[in-house]
Amino acid sequence: MQQSKIAVSGGTGRVGSSIVDILEQRGYDVVTIARSTGVDVITGEGLDAALVGVDTIIDAATGPTPDEKEATDFFRTAARNLQAAGERAGVERMVVVSIIGIDRFSEGYGVAKQVQEQEALASPIPTRIMRAAQFHEFVEELIGWTTQDGVSYLPNMRTQLVAARAVAEALVDLATASDEEFADERIREVAGPREENLVEVGKLVAARRGDGLRVEEGSGLPGQDSELDQTDARLPGPGAILAGPTFEEWFETKVASRA
Numbered sequence: 090m091q092q093s094k095i096a097v098s099g100g101t102g103r104v105g106s107s108i109v110d111i112l113e114q115r116g117y118d119v120v121t122i123a124r125s126t127g128v129d130v131i132t133g134e135g136l137d138a139a140l141v142g143v144d145t146i147i148d149a150a151t152g153p154t155p156d157e158k159e160a161t162d163f164f165r166t167a168a169r170n171l172q173a174a175g176e177r178a179g180v181e182r183m184v185v186v187s188i189i190g191i192d193r194f195s196e197g198y199g200v201a202k203q204v205q206e207q208e209a210l211a212s213p214i215p216t217r218i219m220r221a222a223q224f225h226e227f228v229e230e231l232i233g234w235t236t237q238d239g240v241s242y243l244p245n246m247r248t249q250l251v252a253a254r255a256v257a258e259a260l261v262d263l264a265t266a267s268d269e270e271f272a273d274e275r276i277r278e279v280a281g282p283r284e285e286n287l288v289e290v291g292k293l294v295a296a297r298r299g300d301g302l303r304v305e306e307g308s309g310l311p312g313q314d315s316e317l318d319q320t321d322a323r324l325p326g327p328g329a330i331l332a333g334p335t336f337e338e339w340f341e342t343k344v345a346s347r348a
Contacts, residue, residue: 095264096120096143096180098130098171099150103226104186107257108147115261122150130167133174140178146171147264148185148209152201160201168208175214183216184264185209186256189249189278189329190322191220194314210275219263221256222249222280222325225339228290235307241295242307246287246318249280249325252339255332278329281336290336297344 095112099105100121112119120139122128128135130150140146150167152160168185175183188194191202209216228250232241259279291304308315317323325331334342 094118094120094143095145095147096122096140098122098146098148098167101125102149102151103224103253104257104260105147105149107254108149108260111257111261115265117265130170131163133170136170136174137177140174140180143175143178143180145182145184145264146175146180146214147260148183149260152198155198157197157200160198161204164201164205165208168205168212172208172212172214180214182264183209183212183214184260185216185218186260187218187220187276189220189222189280189325190317193317193322196314199314216275217263218276219256219260220276220278221259222251222278222323224253224256225250225281225336226253228287228294228336228340231287232291232294232302232304236302239301240303240305241291242305243288243291244308244315244318245306246323247321248285248287248323249283249331250285250290250336251279251281251332252334255279255281255334259330259332278325280325280329280331282331282333283335284324285336293337294340297340 095117097105097108097119100109101123109119109121120143122139128139148171152163154160187206188202191199191206194200206218209218231243235242256279263277288304288306295302295304
């Protein structure tokens with residue numbers, strides 16, 4: 090089923106902006122939903138007007154805080170507003186970005202994303218969910234958050250880091266796939282090409298930066314189910330989409346672009 094007009098919630102964000110770019114490159118008519126474009130998924134301001142003529146909504150909006158209650162309130166409200174406005178507009182399909190292993194999380198942001206998934210799957214609009222691994226871009230941010238006196242303390246986490254652009258491409262493919270291509274699946278996964286360890290990846294970044302930063306193993310992130318760090322909870326299952334580049338390839342390209 091060819092879609093002619095697609096709305097992207099969170100369309101100015103890290104993944105959302107890439108989704109918009111890819112859709113436009115493929116010739117789709119795209120509506121960017123964000124407060125900066127005058128559309129607010131929490132208050133509902135501008136939402137009905139933005140969805141006129143839209144066939145598909147891709148929800149790539151992120152919560153404003155890792156706090157469990159605030160993030161849960163955000164995702165529940167945004168999901169219900171998007172679904173209600175989408176139903177009024179005759180939207181035929183929704184696609185939601187989520188996180189690999191979310192069904193094993195029991196606290197913090199993970200719980201909020203579970204609520205978002207539950208709201209999405211209960212929607213009268215047929216909905217597909219794409220669970221993604223942690224992004225390549227997440228690593229340097231995390232280093233910044235955890236650095237004290239020249240030392241970054243990273244959780245010893247198993248993950249399969251993936252580029253945000255690769256996630257965006259997988260989401261566009263999912264949003265524009267026919268019902269026959271999707272079969273009866275409602276949830277898919279996308280991750281990078283190989284398993285990585287967050288501490289080792291952080292050390293690679295520190296060595297390449299050459300600014301004297303040290304990276305050491307620290308405790309898990311608050312509210313992030315740190316007891317799952319050394320399990321396979323954040324790794325993709327069989328049948329996941331595995332998309333390059335590796336973190337090292339991605340980071341070297343980024344460093345070269347800065348030179």
